[in-house]
Structure formats: C-alpha cells, structure tokens
Amino acid sequence: MINLGLKYYLKFAHKCLTLNKFYTMKKISILIVIFLITFTLANAQKYMTKAGTIVFSSDTPIEKIKAVNHQVNSALDFANGNFVFKVLIRGFEFEKALMQEHFNENYMESDKFPNSTFSGKITNIKDVNLAKNGVYNVAVEGDLTMHGVTNKVKVNGTFEVKDGKVLGKSTFNVLLKDYNIAIPSAVVKNISESILVDVNIALDKL
Numbered sequence: 001m002i003n004l005g006l007k008y009y010l011k012f013a014h015k016c017l018t019l020n021k022f023y024t025m026k027k028i029s030i031l032i033v034i035f036l037i038t039f040t041l042a043n044a045q046k047y048m049t050k051a052g053t054i055v056f057s058s059d060t061p062i063e064k065i066k067a068v069n070h071q072v073n074s075a076l077d078f079a080n081g082n083f084v085f086k087v088l089i090r091g092f093e094f095e096k097a098l099m100q101e102h103f104n105e106n107y108m109e110s111d112k113f114p115n116s117t118f119s120g121k122i123t124n125i126k127d128v129n130l131a132k133n134g135v136y137n138v139a140v141e142g143d144l145t146m147h148g149v150t151n152k153v154k155v156n157g158t159f160e161v162k163d164g165k166v167l168g169k170s171t172f173n174v175l176l177k178d179y180n181i182a183i184p185s186a187v188v189k190n191i192s193e194s195i196l197v198d199v200n201i202a203l204d205k206l
Contacts, residue, residue, distance in 0.1 A: 045078035045130070047166055052201035054087060056174075058192040065099060065191065067092040074201050076166070081125035083140065085118035107181055108147055116146040120153075128159050135160045140170065149179045157199070166203040171196065 052072030058065040071091035076083050089110040094100040104110040120142010122128075128136045136159045144153045157170030173194045176183065183191050 046075070046206045047078065047203035048075040048206060049073070049201050049203050052085075052199070054092075054200075055198040056092070057196045057198075059196070060190060060192050063190040065094070067094045067100075067103070069093070072199075072201065074168075074203065076122070076168075076203055078125060078128070078130060081122040083118070083120055083122050083142065085116075087116040089114055089116060107183070113146075113148050116144070118142055118144050118153075128161065130161055130166070133161050133163065138168075144174075146174075147179045147181050151178055164205060168199070168201040168203060170199045173197070 050073050051070060052074050054069045054072050056067055069087060069091040071088045073086040074084065089108050090104055092100070092103065094103065120140060123139045123141055125138070128138065138157050138159050139154070140157060141154050142152070143150050153172075155170055155172040157168060160167040160169075174197055175194055176191075177193065
C-alpha cells in the first residue's frame with residue numbers, strides 16, 4: 001500500500017516538474033513525507049487477531065454444558081474505538097459429539113447462519129494508554145448478530161496493555177430467546193435460558 005502511495009506521489013511530482021509551475025522539488029518532497037507520516041499514523045493504532053477464544057457455558061441442576069471456540073477474528077481501531085468480531089459457529093467444540101451435532105443442526109442452524117458477528121465501539125477508548133502497560137476498564141456498545149437476529153448490546157471488559165500487545169477480556173450473558181434460539185421441550189431443563197459467554201483475545205498491532 002505504501003508503494004502504491006509513493007507511486008502516485010512520484011507521478012504527481014513528475015507532472016508538476018514537467019509543468020514547471022507551482023511546485024518546487026522541496027514542496028513535492030514535503031508532500032511525500034506528509035503522506036508517509038499520515039499512512040503510518042493511520043495504521044499505528046490498528047490491532048487484530050485471528051485466533052481469539054470464546055467459551056460459553058450453560059449450567060443447570062441437571063447438566064453442565066461447555067463449548068470452546070478458537071476461530072475468532074477481531075479487529076480494533078484505537079484511533080476511533082471501532083471494534084468488530086466474527087465467530088465461526090461450527091468452530092465451537094463440545095465434550096460430547098452429540099451435543100455438538102444438536103448445537104449446529106437444531107439450535108444454531110449453522111448451515112443457514114454460519115457466523116456470529118459484532119460491530120460496535122469502545123466508548124471510552126481514550127482511557128486506554130497504549131504506551132503504558134496496565135489493565136484498563138472498557139465499555140463496549142454495538143450490534144450483536146447471532147442466528148440471524150441482531151440486538152443492541154452493552155458489556156464491560158478489560159484491556160491489558162502488555163509490551164506492545166493488547167489482551168482483551170469480557171464476560172457477559174446472552175438470553176437464548178433474544179436470538180430466537182429454541183430449545184426442544186425434551187431437553188428444556190438441561191439447557192439454561194441464559195448462556196454465560198467469556199471472551200479472550202490477544203490483539204497484535206498491524
């Protein structure tokens with residue numbers, strides 16, 4: 001991308017010199033430097049991961065269910081707080097193969113709705129100091145889409161800045177009825193109506 005930008009500016013500089021009008025070589029050099037600085041700053045605060053982890057659990061007196069997913073993509077722009085997630089539903093792994101099959105085919109309908117996504121913002125992103133190691137409380141707001149249904153959500157979490165890496169954590173509950181996820185009457189007592197979700201991501205600078 002830098003090469004494309006330089007190519008554009010060098011072409012522009014050549015045109016200016018050919019016209020021999022308003023631009024000196026010094027001014028053209030300044031323009032190129034400004035472009036490089038702008039490009040660098042625009043990307044310096046962007047972080048992402050393709051290997052985040054989401055764990056969800058259901059706990060009832062009859063049965064405890066837990067699933068882990070390591071196929072979580074996430075990106076964060078510290079300049080404006082924009083925050084996105086994409087989760088492959090079939091990436092959730094269960095202890096029981098039968099439960100995993102029911103989860104994908106009956107509850108989440110993974111063939112029809114293969115991904116869950118989140119698009120929103122860290123509303124207090126300016127409280128996070130990337131230059132200083134430490135743990136910072138963050139507030140997240142946005143649209144969570146799952147099973148073809150989108151809801152507005154607000155959750156709290158933490159960002160730990162540690163030697164150039166950002167470790168994000170959050171725990172919150174999701175109500176199955178909010179996303180039209182129906183539980184068959186035969187197992188309704190085995191699965192909690194409220195699912196506990198734990199998110200852990202390690203964001204690297206782009």
